[in-house]
Amino acid sequence: MKIDETFERVSELMSDQFSKYGYRRMKTAAFQPYELYEDEDSFVNRKDMVKVIDSDGEVLVLRPDVTIPITKELSHGNDRLTSEHRFYYLQEVFRKPFNKDGKIEKTQAGVEYFCESSPEADAETIALALHTLKELSFSEMKIEIGHTVFFNELLSGLRLTDLENRQIKEFIQAKNITEISLLLDKLGLVEEKKIAIEQIPFLYGKPKDVLKKAWNLPLTEEMAKTLSYLEEVYRLLSLYGWKDDLTIDFGLINYMHYYSGILFQGFVEQYGKPVLMGGRYDFLGKQFGADLPAIGFACEVESIVEALGGKENSNSHNVDLFLVYDSVKLEDAIHIADTLRKLGYRVLSVSVEKERFINCQSSNYVRLTSGGNFIKHRETEIMFYKLDDLLALLKVEGDVLYETVDDRNCKGESR
Numbered sequence: 001m002k003i004d005e006t007f008e009r010v011s012e013l014m015s016d017q018f019s020k021y022g023y024r025r026m027k028t029a030a031f032q033p034y035e036l037y038e039d040e041d042s043f044v045n046r047k048d049m050v051k052v053i054d055s056d057g058e059v060l061v062l063r064p065d066v067t068i069p070i071t072k073e074l075s076h077g078n079d080r081l082t083s084e085h086r087f088y089y090l091q092e093v094f095r096k097p098f099n100k101d102g103k104i105e106k107t108q109a110g111v112e113y114f115c116e117s118s119p120e121a122d123a124e125t126i127a128l129a130l131h132t133l134k135e136l137s138f139s140e141m142k143i144e145i146g147h148t149v150f151f152n153e154l155l156s157g158l159r160l161t162d163l164e165n166r167q168i169k170e171f172i173q174a175k176n177i178t179e180i181s182l183l184l185d186k187l188g189l190v191e192e193k194k195i196a197i198e199q200i201p202f203l204y205g206k207p208k209d210v211l212k213k214a215w216n217l218p219l220t221e222e223m224a225k226t227l228s229y230l231e232e233v234y235r236l237l238s239l240y241g242w243k244d245d246l247t248i249d250f251g252l253i254n255y256m257h258y259y260s261g262i263l264f265q266g267f268v269e270q271y272g273k274p275v276l277m278g279g280r281y282d283f284l285g286k287q288f289g290a291d292l293p294a295i296g297f298a299c300e301v302e303s304i305v306e307a308l309g310g311k312e313n314s315n316s317h318n319v320d321l322f323l324v325y326d327s328v329k330l331e332d333a334i335h336i337a338d339t340l341r342k343l344g345y346r347v348l349s350v351s352v353e354k355e356r357f358i359n360c361q362s363s364n365y366v367r368l369t370s371g372g373n374f375i376k377h378r379e380t381e382i383m384f385y386k387l388d389d390l391l392a393l394l395k396v397e398g399d400v401l402y403e404t405v406d407d408r409n410c411k412g413e414s415r
Contacts, residue, residue: 006305010136011090014109014299017132018088021124023111026087028069034059036068048095050104062094067258067296068284070112075288085114090301110278110298117282117293119229122262123236125295129266129276130242136304140269141245145207145233146252147262149226150214154197158187172251175201192218203250207234210248233262258284264297271307275299322362323349329368336366336387366390
């Protein structure tokens, strides 16, 4: 049996990071009413849902999405937004896989920020996404930002069939310039409109450059407002320190039908698909008779773990203190390990004979031998005689070797 410590660490770190931004954890039921997702415009294909029938004959689905149930939950007793709400979740979602080897069950971690639309709220949410990826040890990250209004305004007034609508989205997403031109020629558009739509795949890259190009297009009033909005979001994200980790992509297509404003997706080094997707959904609450504008994002934890790849050894033990003892020191080892664990430390204790079989990562290494007791913190090794000495060394005045869990919690730091 393989215990995936990386999965647990990623889940714990994400929960901790979301909490630092003021989000409270929310859980939703695994079984949801089918009618929540039966709408033709639902982004979850009905064929992908896992359906069951309860004892009363009601059709239920195993939760294929978390955003919709959370929005429904908040709508109970809240027909409009009177105060902001921040929720995060770490739950399984269930969808039939595309291939036979795929898994029905995946774990999603995400946030839902119910608030009025503003550059400040959107920038903070994207900053949280980037901060989370950074904390997960990714050195190279990129958030691509788009907006539904800009794309929809360019296509407004076109009498597209469902097939043509799907094709133009696919061609723009793939940046297939040739097929876009052929389709637009077939539609017989006026030249100005045709040129503007053909520019969408080129509106990709560094935010300043892309926004400058976009201002040169024939803009509607709504498109101009969108550009000004995105300029402010970019300015705020630059203040957060994420200026170099952003890309604007006006070809970022809205496949999540409830998204209605800013869209974004996150990429990390050497991983060819997004590990994070999000956006603003200001009108989803209307499905439940409520006005609950919001923005959020979700990560698939399994994809994050896969993207981390060789960065972590799942067989390695990550502990606060690694204790190795000679057989004559067994009693001392038991007493020390037990005391430190009661103080909140993660301690791995093994005999010297077993040390070579253990792959352990710890900044504190303790060795108990007949020739003396030693603690090594990184490159510094200090001798000690009894438990009180060790406890004092673990918190040296002016040079903290390793703080207690209570100290770390007081500082708001993660383990």
